[in-house]
Structure formats: C-alpha cells, structure tokens
Amino acid sequence: MLTETELVPIYREHTAPLYAFVSRRVGGDRGLAEDIVQDAWLRAIAVWPRRGAPDHPRAWLIRVARNLLVSHFRRRRPVPVDPAELELEDDSYCPETPWAAALVSWGLARLRKQQAQLLEAFYFDGKSTREIAQEYGLSERAVEGRLRRARQNLEKRLRPYVSSDAPLPRTKEPAADPVAALKLSEGGRRNA
Amino acid sequence: MPNKHEPDPQFVENLEWQIGSELRRRNRAGVTQRQSFRVMKIAALMLGSVVLGAAAMGASQQLGESWRRELLEARLEVQLQLAQQRVATQLQALGLTREQVELGLQTDNDLIYFELKIAQAETDARIVELELEELRQSGREPLGELSSPLVNGRDFVSERIEARMELARHHLMVVQSEQQRMQERADIGVVSEGDVAGQRIVTVEAEQQITTLQEQLEVRQSYLDSEITAVEAELRLLELEAQRQVVLADEQRQYFQQMLDQFQDAISAGSMHPAAEIQMRTQVAEMEAQLRLAQAELEIVQRELERRREER
Numbered sequence: 001m002l003t004e005t006e007l008v009p010i011y012r013e014h015t016a017p018l019y020a021f022v023s024r025r026v027g028g029d030r031g032l033a034e035d036i037v038q039d040a041w042l043r044a045i046a047v048w049p050r051r052g053a054p055d056h057p058r059a060w061l062i063r064v065a066r067n068l069l070v071s072h073f074r075r076r077r078p079v080p081v082d083p084a085e086l087e088l089e090d091d092s093y094c095p096e097t098p099w100a101a102a103l104v105s106w107g108l109a110r111l112r113k114q115q116a117q118l119l120e121a122f123y124f125d126g127k128s129t130r131e132i133a134q135e136y137g138l139s140e141r142a143v144e145g146r147l148r149r150a151r152q153n154l155e156k157r158l159r160p161y162v163s164s165d166a167p168l169p170r171t172k173e174p175a176a177d178p179v180a181a182l183k184l185s186e187g188g189r190r191n192a
Numbered sequence: 193m194p195n196k197h198e199p200d201p202q203f204v205e206n207l208e209w210q211i212g213s214e215l216r217r218r219n220r221a222g223v224t225q226r227q228s229f230r231v232m233k234i235a236a237l238m239l240g241s242v243v244l245g246a247a248a249m250g251a252s253q254q255l256g257e258s259w260r261r262e263l264l265e266a267r268l269e270v271q272l273q274l275a276q277q278r279v280a281t282q283l284q285a286l287g288l289t290r291e292q293v294e295l296g297l298q299t300d301n302d303l304i305y306f307e308l309k310i311a312q313a314e315t316d317a318r319i320v321e322l323e324l325e326e327l328r329q330s331g332r333e334p335l336g337e338l339s340s341p342l343v344n345g346r347d348f349v350s351e352r353i354e355a356r357m358e359l360a361r362h363h364l365m366v367v368q369s370e371q372q373r374m375q376e377r378a379d380i381g382v383v384s385e386g387d388v389a390g391q392r393i394v395t396v397e398a399e400q401q402i403t404t405l406q407e408q409l410e411v412r413q414s415y416l417d418s419e420i421t422a423v424e425a426e427l428r429l430l431e432l433e434a435q436r437q438v439v440l441a442d443e444q445r446q447y448f449q450q451m452l453d454q455f456q457d458a459i460s461a462g463s464m465h466p467a468a469e470i471q472m473r474t475q476v477a478e479m480e481a482q483l484r485l486a487q488a489e490l491e492i493v494q495r496e497l498e499r500r501r502e503e504r
Binding site for chain 1: 196197198199200203204207208210211212214215216218219278281282285292297298299301302305309
C-alpha cells in the first residue's frame with residue numbers, strides 16, 4: 001500500500017516540472033494547466049496504490065499528462081489565431097499565448113504520435129535538432145527531414161485556423177499572407 | 193516576476209492536501225485491495241469499532257489537539273476560497289465563450305464544456321463548504337464513511353453524496369450528447385465505429401457513477417434506519433465499487449475485442465502491420481484479467497454480506 005509519507009516527497013519533487021511541461025503546451029493558461037496536473041495526480045492516486053509507484057514517476061506523470069492534453073485538444077475546436085503568432089519555422093519559436101499554444105497543441109493532437117512528439121520536443125521543450133538526434137539515436141540530417149515533414153503536416157492541419165482576422169488579442173501585427181506567415185516552406189528552416 | 197510556467201504555490205499546497213486526502217480515503221476504504229483476507233480484515237476492524245461502541249470511536253476521531261483542528265480548518269478555508277475563485281474564473285470564461293459562440297467562432301459544445309467545468313467547480317466548493325461546516329460543528333475531521341454518525345442531527349455524508357450526484361447528472365448529460373454527436377458523425381462516415389464504441393465506455397462510466405451514488409444514498413439511509421450494521425454498510429460500499437468495476441471492465445473488454453476484430457480485418461486486407469494485432473491482443477487479455485479480478489472481488493464481498501445477513 002502506498003502511504004502518504006511515501007507519496008508526499010514524490011509529489012513535491014515532480015509537481016513543478018510536471019506543471020512546467022503542461023503549462024508550456026497550453027501557453028501558460030493557468031486554469032487549464034492546473035486541471036491537467038490535478039487530473040494526472042488523481043490518476044496516479046488511482047493506480048499507484050494498486051501497482052506501486054513507478055520507478056520513474058515523472059516519466060509516468062508526463063505520459064499521463066500528455067494523453068490528457070491530447071484528449072483535451074481532440075475534443076476542442078480551435079479558435080483562429082493571428083499568423084504573426086505562429087512562427088513554426090523559427091528554431092526558437094514557442095507558442096507564448098494560450099490561444100497560439102492551443103492551436104499548435106490541437107494540430108499536434110491530430111498528427112501521428114512520432115511526428116507530434118518530435119515537434120513537441122522542438123517547440124515546447126526547446127530542444128535543438130542535435131539534442132533530438134541524440135535522444136532518438138538518429139542523425140541530425142534525419143531529424144531535420146522528419147521535422148520538415150512533420151511541420152508540413154502540421155501546417156495542413158492549422159491552415160484553416162490561421163487568419164489575420166483572428167478576433168483574439170494580438171501581440172504582433174498580422175502578416176499580409178496568413179499561410180506564408182506560417183513559414184513552412186520546403187526549406188524547413190527560417191532564414192535569420 | 194514569477195515564471196509563468198511555475199505553479200502557483202497555493203495550487204501546489206492545495207493539490208497536495210487533495211491527493212493526500214484521496215489516498216487516505218482509498219486506503220481506508222480498501223477498494224484497491226485485491227486479497228480476500230484484506231476485505232475480511234477491514235470488516236473485522238469495523239466490527240471491532242462497533243462493538244467497542246460509538247463513543248470510543250467518536251473519541252478517537254476527535255481532533256484532541258486544538259492546533260490540529262485549527263490547521264485543518266485553515267486548510268479547508270483556503271480550499272473553499274480557491275474553489276470559489278475557480279467558479280468565478282470559469283464564469284468569466286463562459287461569458288467569453290458565449291460571445292465567441294454568438295460570433296460563430298465556437299460551437300455549442302464549447303459552451304457545454306464550460307458549463308460542466310463550472311458545475312465541477314461549484315460542486316468542489318459545495319463539498320469543501322460542507323466539510324468545513326462538519327468540522328466546526330463536530331470538532332473532528334469530516335467523515336466520509338457511510339456509517340459515519342449524524343452531526344447535530346445533520347447528515348453531512350448524504351449531503352456530500354447529493355452534491356456529487358448533481359454533478360454526475362450534469363456530466364452524464366454532456367457525455368450522452370457527445371455520444372449522440374459521435375454516432376451522427378459515424379453515420380456519415382466522419383468518424384469510425386471504434387470511436388463511437390470508445391465514447392460508449394465514457395457514457396457507461398458516467399451512468400455507473402450515478403447508479404453507484406444513488407445506491408450509496410440508499411445504503412446510508414438503511415444504516416441510519418438501523419436496518420443494517422456499520423460493517424454491512426461498508427461492505428455494501430465495497431460491493432457497489434466492485435459491481436461498478438465489473439461493468440466497466442466488461443465494457444472495456446468488449447471495446448478492445450471489437451478493435452481486435454477490426455485490426456484483424458485490416459491486417460487481412462494488408463492495410464495494417466501484423467504487430468498491431470499483438471498489442472491489441474495484450475489489451476484484450478489485460479481487460480479479461482481485470483474483469484475476472486473484479487468478479488472475484490464482488491463474489492468475496494457478497495459472500496461475506498450474505499454470511500452477515502444470515503447471522504443477523
């Protein structure tokens with residue numbers, strides 16, 4: 001039986017990283033991030049007493065949180081976003097607003113898992129192609145190729161929802177051509 | 193300036209309290225225990241408490257040290273404030289969503305989703321409010337067992353179950369509407385029958401939740417009317433949980449079996465890799481094992497209940 005004494009140190013060690021993982025994927029939407037983190041912990045409480053706490057609790061919690069996010073974004077219909085808020089080809093891009101993050105996460109929830117994870121690592125965790133290559137045991141060139149294909153798929157999904165007439169608050173001036181603003185050219189990377 | 197990806201310390205503290213309470217509740221109820229002797233042990237312990245008398249039991253539950261009571265009261269007060277803030281935030285979000293629906297940017301489904309979130313937040317607030325009131329009136333930790341005593345003639349246990357029931361009804365309404373929408377989309381070929389079957393599990397779970405809560409209320413009433421003993425009341429609670437698990441495990445087993453059949457067809461047609469079948473077979477086997485386990489638990493609890501009825 002898992003006791004509260006065993007649970008509390010695990011909780012204190014892993015809650016902040018778990019929250020950060022979720023928060024980055026929802027563009028800092030506190031209400032949503034708190035709901036997902038809470039759900040992930042409640043699932044842990046439902047399973048761990050029966051099977052014991054996993055060897056790597058954070059990996060377990062993050063897997064559950066990712067599934068909850070995918071499930072959440074599969075149910076939701078995205079709100080159109082200003083193209084200036086989606087610079088998907090920028091290596092340092094991370095969706096900063098809840099609506100941009102919601103749209104990207106909505107698109108990722110509709111991609112194949114491998115492609116979604118690759119893009120997640122790139123956009124939300126800020127990993128470089130080198131780091132991703134090391135993690136997946138691939139060459140950097142292979143990662144770049146996969147990222148390019150994944151971006152193309154993501155672009156197709158997001159295109160109907162990228163509009164310079166987006167009604168939500170904007171932080172930047174809208175670009176003239178919404179699709180071009182996605183900067184998802186065949187080249188794969190945005191020129192500096 | 194705090195990092196926006198860092199959690200609010202109050203949220204972290206509140207959640208720690210919540211999962212701690214949930215873990216204690218689960219450990220107390222023993223719903224996760226698998227071995228029959230565990231069920232017997234719980235029953236024996238509860239019987240011991242009854243034999244020793246309600247007074248002794250009550251005394252052990254009193255928060256003798258005033259600082260403990262104060263600490264718990266402070267925590268509940270903070271929890272109540274948080275829950276009320278959550279209601280206010282969700283109401284604001286609902287207002288924004290309504291505007292978006294009027295502009296045609298979001299659908300009615302988004303509204304339903306927010307209304308459910310508000311109902312959830314209101315229920316959380318109501319339950320904490322009841323716990324705080326119970327603490328203040330009784331001077332001890334709020335009790336959730338079906339055999340808990342009344343407090344100044346007031347039945348806090350049933351009041352909390354009724355609050356949960358209201359939320360469960362709301363939730364059922366939402367999942368039923370989603371089920372209907374999914375079926376309509378399946379009829380025109382936008383989603384697969386597998387998706388419909390997956391949604392069906394969610395609906396069954398929501399229906400089971402209501403059934404379980406209704407039966408909990410009935411068991412509680414039987415206990416208060418002295419028709420059953422405290423041990424029987426808690427055994428009935430274990431029985432309800434086991435029955436719920438049987439229904440859900442069976443529904444999930446059927447779903448995975450249906451998916452397996454579809455996978456086999458796709459593999460035969462050459463549109464799917466054979467490795468997918470192995471994974472799905474494992475899922476089916478796991479659900480079958482869970483179903484057998486739930487049935488075994490149900491049988492043990494029912495046997496013990498029967499034995500006690502005969503003794504009475």
